[in-house]
Amino acid sequence: MDEKMLTHIGPKARRIIARDQAVMSPSYTRTHPLVIARGQGAEVWDADGRRYLDFTTGIAVTATGHAHPDVVQAIKDQADKFLHMSGTDFFYEVQVELAEKLVSIAPFSEPARVFFGNSGTEAIEAALKLARYHTGRPRMIGFLSSFHGRTMGSLGMTSSKHIQRKGFFAGGDGVVHVPFADDFRPALAAQGFSDYGERVVDYLEHTIFRTIAPPDEVAGILVEPIQGEGGYVVPTPGFFPALRDLCDRYGILLIIDEVQTGVGRTGKWWGIQHFGVEPDIIAVAKGIASGMPLGAMMAKAHLMTWEPGAHASTFGGNPVCCAAALATLRLLEDGMIDNAAKMGEYLMTRLKAIQTRHPIIGDVRGRGLMIGVDLVTDTQSRKPNRAAREAVVDECWERDLLLLGAGQSAIRVIPPLNITPALCDEMLEKFEQAITAVEPIHFAHAELNSAR
Ligand SMILES: Cc1ncc(COP(=O)(O)O)c(C=O)c1O
Numbered sequence: 301m302d303e304k305m306l307t308h309i310g311p312k313a314r315r316i317i318a319r320d321q322a323v324m325s326p327s328y329t330r331t332h333p334l335v336i337a338r339g340q341g342a343e344v345w346d347a348d349g350r351r352y353l354d355f356t357t358g359i360a361v362t363a364t365g366h367a368h369p370d371v372v373q374a375i376k377d378q379a380d381k382f383l384h385m386s387g388t389d390f391f392y393e394v395q396v397e398l399a400e401k402l403v404s405i406a407p408f409s410e411p412a413r414v415f416f417g418n419s420g421t422e423a424i425e426a427a428l429k430l431a432r433y434h435t436g437r438p439r440m441i442g443f444l445s446s447f448h449g450r451t452m453g454s455l456g457m458t459s460s461k462h463i464q465r466k467g468f469f470a471g472g473d474g475v476v477h478v479p480f481a482d483d484f485r486p487a488l489a490a491q492g493f494s495d496y497g498e499r500v501v502d503y504l505e506h507t508i509f510r511t512i513a514p515p516d517e518v519a520g521i522l523v524e525p526i527q528g529e530g531g532y533v534v535p536t537p538g539f540f541p542a543l544r545d546l547c548d549r550y551g552i553l554l555i556i557d558e559v560q561t562g563v564g565r566t567g568k569w570w571g572i573q574h575f576g577v578e579p580d581i582i583a584v585a586k587g588i589a590s591g592m593p594l595g596a597m598m599a600k601a602h603l604m605t606w607e608p609g610a611h612a613s614t615f616g617g618n619p620v621c622c623a624a625a626l627a628t629l630r631l632l633e634d635g636m637i638d639n640a641a642k643m644g645e646y647l648m649t650r651l652k653a654i655q656t657r658h659p660i661i662g663d664v665r666g667r668g669l670m671i672g673v674d675l676v677t678d679t680q681s682r683k684p685n686r687a688a689r690e691a692v693v694d695e696c697w698e699r700d701l702l703l704l705g706a707g708q709s710a711i712r713v714i715p716p717l718n719i720t721p722a723l724c725d726e727m728l729e730k731f732e733q734a735i736t737a738v739e740p741i742h743f744a745h746a747e748l749n750s751a752r
Pocket of ligand 1: 359419420421422424447448449450524528529557558559560561585586
């Protein structure tokens with residue numbers, strides 16, 4: 301950890317970090333020394349009582365804000381009754397009630413079924429297993445810069461940073477990755493295509509299927525509606541309709557990873573609902589239980605052909621987590637999703653206004669409260685400005701504003717879904733101060749001068 305960072309925090313936090321560093325795995329990234337003691341809504345206080353504005357929500361997890369009283373009460377009430385009874389072997393109503401609720405909001409036009417795990421990666425593993433089991437086909441298609449988790453199956457699909465894969469030798473079993481429908485930094489030449497996403501699907505069909513992945517061996521295509529860890533990249537409008545059509549023509553399952561985009565984050569229940577297509581399977585986690593560990597894989601009911609014993613989890617669908625999820629979904633339904641759409645538009649408009657004053661901001665993109673601000677080295681090449689991104693996040697930290705990076709050069713803006721205009725204004729003010737401090741050092745000087 302950077303010594304300068306440590307000067308920002310008090311003695312209690314410093315002591316806890318020193319103890320941590322002696323016993324915890326060194327594989328965590330932890331670039332900023334926040335030691336949280338308490339949180340409420342979008343605010344957190346550290347071990348020495350310092351207040352921070354949290355626009356990270358524990359990586360898009362605390363959807364209803366820190367410690368929402370309804371969620372806390374639901375957890376306490378369930379904890380008073382029982383903590384665990386293994387949904388693999390027995391039944392409990394709170395789990396059934398949650399499954400019924402999820403099925404009622406699932407993005408399918410036909411009946412669905414739910415499998416519960418404890419995390420995003422487990423939801424993905426379940427989706428991959430079901431797709432193979434149901435189709436009897438071995439291969440999977442994924443997208444470059446995607447993130448789907450770190451257990452071996454999911455890791456084989458993850459491709460956002462090679463450090464996540466290096467040394468683990470994952471993905472040797474029939475996974476092919478193709479570029480994502482990112483028209484801000486397109487990887488493929490696209491002459492003759494009005495929509496870059498259609499070009500990507502064309503490449504999949506006419507290059508990948510023709511050369512290395514026979515389509516009748518492909519079980520599923522796994523894709524995020526908006527790439528999260530890859531840099532908050534929104535695909536072009538033609539991408540998902542073309543992908544759906546491809547899947548239909550070859551009997552391939554369309555598996556949508558809603559782990560980061562799901563449960564209201566984008567201003568709709570599901571990120572895929574912005575793109576007008578219906579998936580076959582979805583994976584959900586993160587925001588679903590406001591911070592309690594829960595993941596769910598949902599599929600059209602006719603696809604859940606696996607037999608008893610084929611897949612299960614000791615802790616998956618834990619009753620306390622299910623109770624927290626039910627309280628979360630009620631809050632989302634009762635106004636927080638609408639607030640996410642409204643405050644998302646507000647933040648997007650204000651961030652785009654900041655972009656007009658600061659050419660280092662190459663792109664502001666997203667849906668609802670999943671917004672990415674991408675920094676470039678210069679406006680012509682749009683090369684990712686990683687150094688500037690790190691510097692902006694550090695400057696925000698100095699101003700007690702918590703933000704996280706995504707991809708090579710984006711900063712993600714992911715407050716809780718009940719964020720207020722006043723806290724958005726506080727964030728915007730600090731964020732522009734940070735950009736103003738960093739831009740003269742990290743942006744092509746000639747361009748900056750001519751923009752002034
Ligand atoms: C889109 C997506 N899928 C899957 C995962 C993995 O979730 P978890 O860390 O809960 O295993 C993540 C985590 O960041 C994610 O963003």
